[in-house]
Amino acid sequence: MAKTSRLPxxxxxxxxxxxxxxxxxxxxxxAELEASLEGGGLEAEVADKFVENxxxxxxxxxxVALNVRINSKDYxxxxxxxxxxxVAAASNAARMIRGSGGFLAEVDPPLMVSQVQxxxxxxxxxxxxxxxxxxxxxxxxxxxxxxxxxxxxGGARDLEVRSIGAPEDEMLVVHIVVDCQDAMGAxxxxxVAEAVGAHLAELAHGHVGLRILSNLCDKRKVRLRxxxxxxxxxxxxxxxxxxxxxxxxxxxxxxxxPYRAATHNKGIMNGIDAVVIATGNDWRAVExxxxxxxxxxxxxxxxxxxxxDGERLVGTLEMPMAIGxxxxxxxxxxxxxxxxxxxxxxxxxxxxxVCAAAGLASNLAAVRALATDGIQRxxxxxxxxxxxxxxxxxxxxxxxxxxxxxxxxxxTVEAAKRAIEVxxxxxxxxxxxxxxxxxx
Ligand SMILES: CC(C)(COP(=O)([O-])OP(=O)([O-])OC[C@H]1O[C@@H](n2cnc3c(N)ncnc32)[C@H](O)[C@@H]1OP(=O)([O-])[O-])[C@@H](O)C(=O)NCCC(=O)NCCSC(=O)C[C@@](C)(O)CC(=O)[O-]
Ligand SMILES: NC(=O)C1=CN([C@@H]2O[C@H](COP(=O)(O)OP(=O)(O)OC[C@H]3O[C@@H](n4cnc5c(N)ncnc54)[C@H](OP(=O)(O)O)[C@@H]3O)[C@@H](O)[C@H]2O)C=CC1
Numbered sequence: 001m002a003k004t005s006r007l008p009x010x011x012x013x014x015x016x017x018x019x020x021x022x023x024x025x026x027x028x029x030x031a032e033l034e035a036s037l038e039g040g041g042l043e044a045e046v047a048d049k050f051v052e053n054x055x056x057x058x059x060x061x062x063x064v065a066l067n068v069r070i071n072s073k074d075y076x077x078x079x080x081x082x083x084x085x086x087v088a089a090a091s092n093a094a095r096m097i098r099g100s101g102g103f104l105a106e107v108d109p110p111l112m113v114s115q116v117q118x119x120x121x122x123x124x125x126x127x128x129x130x131x132x133x134x135x136x137x138x139x140x141x142x143x144x145x146x147x148x149x150x151x152x153x154g155g156a157r158d159l160e161v162r163s164i165g166a167p168e169d170e171m172l173v174v175h176i177v178v179d180c181q182d183a184m185g186a187x188x189x190x191x192v193a194e195a196v197g198a199h200l201a202e203l204a205h206g207h208v209g210l211r212i213l214s215n216l217c218d219k220r221k222v223r224l225r226x227x228x229x230x231x232x233x234x235x236x237x238x239x240x241x242x243x244x245x246x247x248x249x250x251x252x253x254x255x256x257x258p259y260r261a262a263t264h265n266k267g268i269m270n271g272i273d274a275v276v277i278a279t280g281n282d283w284r285a286v287e288x289x290x291x292x293x294x295x296x297x298x299x300x301x302x303x304x305x306x307x308x309d310g311e312r313l314v315g316t317l318e319m320p321m322a323i324g325x326x327x328x329x330x331x332x333x334x335x336x337x338x339x340x341x342x343x344x345x346x347x348x349x350x351x352x353x354v355c356a357a358a359g360l361a362s363n364l365a366a367v368r369a370l371a372t373d374g375i376q377r378x379x380x381x382x383x384x385x386x387x388x389x390x391x392x393x394x395x396x397x398x399x400x401x402x403x404x405x406x407x408x409x410x411x412t413v414e415a416a417k418r419a420i421e422v423x424x425x426x427x428x429x430x431x432x433x434x435x436x437x438x439x440x
Contacts, residue, residue: 001344002026005066005074006098011088022064026076026342033338037062041335050329062278062335063087064342065271067094069102070357077358078339079274084382086270089365090358096232097361100312104225105353111157111177111219112185112322114142114193116200117209118172127172127204128161134203135159138196142176145195146188154181156192171209174200177219182348184282184324189213215288217320218296222356224317228364233313235372244313246371247306247364254302264302264363265294268317271362275355279343280329280336282322286355289320304363317360321352384411391416397423 002025010018023030040059048054065077065087079087097103121127131138142156149155158177165171176196178189193211201208230240233247254264269287276283294301304317325348330336340346343354369375384402391413393401397420404419405411 002074002076002342005068005076006095007066010066011091018064022076022342026344028338028341032341036334036338036341041333041338046332050332060277062339065090065094065358065361067091067098068354068357068361069094069098070105070353072102075344075354075357076342077275077354078278078342079271079358080278080335080339081270081274083270084386085379086274086362088382089369089378090271090274090361093361093363093365093368094357096228097226097364099232100227100229102226103353103357103360105356106223107321107349107352108219108221110154110180110182110185110348112180112189112217113214113219114176114178114189114196114211115214116174116176116193116197116211118174118201118204118206119209121170121172121204121206123205124163124170124172127206128163130203131161131172131174131200132159138176138199141196141199142178142192145191146178149178149181149183149188152181154179172204172206175214180324180348182325183327184285184322184348186213186282186285186322187327215285215322216292216296217289217322218293220320220322220352221293221318222321222352224315224353224356224360226315226360226364227309228313228315230311230313233368238372241311243368243372244308247313247367248308250367250371251302251304251306255305258300261294261300261302264304264367265290267366268303268359268363270366271358271360272355275339275351275358276323278336278339279323279325279351280333280339281324282328285322289322293320304360306364306367315360315364317356317363319356319359321355323352323355324348325351380411381406384416387411387413388416388419391420393420 004025007021010021019033023033040057042057044056047057060080060082063079065079068075068077138159139156143150146155156176157179160175162173163170164173176192178192180188190212197208197211230244233243234240254261269290272286273283276286290303294303303319304315306313306315325340325346369378384406385398387405388398388401400423401416401419405415408415
């Protein structure tokens with residue numbers, strides 16, 4: 001938890017000043033913050049032990065979203081992302097939501113499902129009965145596979161038997177529901193599946209097939225709600241009431257059309273993935289769970305919806321969030337550990353609510369932009385800086401070239417190259433190659 005996450009003008013100060021401000025409001029040692037970010041938080045030798053065939057490391061920007069308030073607590077939210085405007089957008093919408101008290105979050109217990117597939121079961125109904133009758137014995141066997149987890153208060157909680165497929169290829173699937181505490185839990189749950197698989201096959205008089213977790217973690221959901229006053233949504237050209245109508249219209253579009261729902265959800269995942277990556281979590285798992293959940297009714301749907309409530313806009317988001325604050329890569333990645341430190345080393349559930357808040361804020365910023373000025377104004381203005389760099393601008397010339405191509409409404413590398421030539425030919429001095437770290 002941070003003293004405050006409302007730091008007006010934060011984006012206008014230098015990187016060093018931002019570090020000082022964040023260290024102060026989060027109570028993080030400056031030396032620790034700086035050391036954790038050095039080299040992206042991952043040395044080449046450590047990277048070589050992380051994955052295989054390593055040649056080096058690959059850096060991404062580590063930023064923070066501000067203004068985030070969840071259940072009356074402030075968070076400085078670490079985000080690792082390559083796309084311009086994502087961090088600004090999340091901070092922008094979180095500021096609007098903060099004006100009405102922030103997000104209200106509710107998180108399920110950290111229950112993951114371990115699947116054991118049973119094939120060639122002669123009498124599936126009888127097999128199901130035999131397995132259910134031995135429930136306690138099977139759960140005890142599952143617990144023995146994760147003794148550390150049981151000591152921490154987690155472990156096997158429930159057992160379900162499902163039958164799937166047509167009579168000619170019917171199979172049984174046994175779900176062992178495991179409380180993973182603060183771990184994401186994939187390895188733990190896979191261990192459980194492998195520990196109970198043979199015994200289940202024996203009870204079923206069948207063959208054991210796959211033994212693996214399910215990424216459709218619908219017992220581990222996060223639910224978020226926020227409400228925003230119309231005046232906080234207004235733009236220069238549009239009053240707040242019209243903006244609410246536009247955002248509700250955007251939500252309805254996503255609810256009715258899977259083509260739009262996919263983009264709507266991409267906007268949500270902009271925020272979520274960035275926090276998931278910053279905190280060293282498995283974003284493929286979170287993505288798989290999100291999209292499987294979005295398609296659960298057979299029709300792909302938006303994860304967040306927006307409605308009018310009198311004079312206010314209300315947003316709700318519900319989705320699975322399998323995320324951990326221990327295990328996985330967290331033990332060794334210094335920048336991921338820093339991310340958790342900045343958040344106040346939350347529980348897995350609290351971290352799930354932070355991810356979801358980053359998602360709902362990102363969604364609000366995007367749909368508000370789409371319902372008002374269009375996405376290009378804000379997004380492309382920030383994207384212009386990458387275009388300027390791609391065209392060869394360096395140092396302080398980056399911002400100047402970016403401003404010129406935004407002004408010209410031509411955010412292309414060609415336009416940026418022309419802007420660099422104009423600056424070269426002007427009286428305004430460009431930074432020297434030495435001070436800017438290269439030619440302008
Ligand atoms: C880009 C903004 C924020 C500008 O918005 P603005 O109104 O020009 O900003 P402002 O100068 O009035 O500042 C408002 C607040 O925004 C933040 N902010 C403002 N500028 C910065 C910055 N440079 N760096 C960091 N933070 C920034 C900051 O919090 C600031 O408050 P402060 O704390 O300063 O008082 C706005 O236009 C916006 O939110 N646009 C949405 C952009 C977006 O959604 N980008 C995601 C990429 S597009 C995409 O992938 C998804 C999409 C769109 O396809 C999804 C979908 O279709 O649903
Ligand atoms: N389909 C998928 O999504 C798959 C994902 N994965 C990967 O699995 C990894 C995540 O698995 P996960 O099981 O979380 O990671 P780990 O294998 O690292 O297991 C979690 C570890 O955290 C320890 N721990 C310490 N404190 C706690 C606590 N408070 N609560 C819970 N555990 C604690 C546990 O110790 P102890 O043993 O003493 O309990 C355990 O060793 C990710 O790297 C993911 O990419 C792997 C396979 C498939």
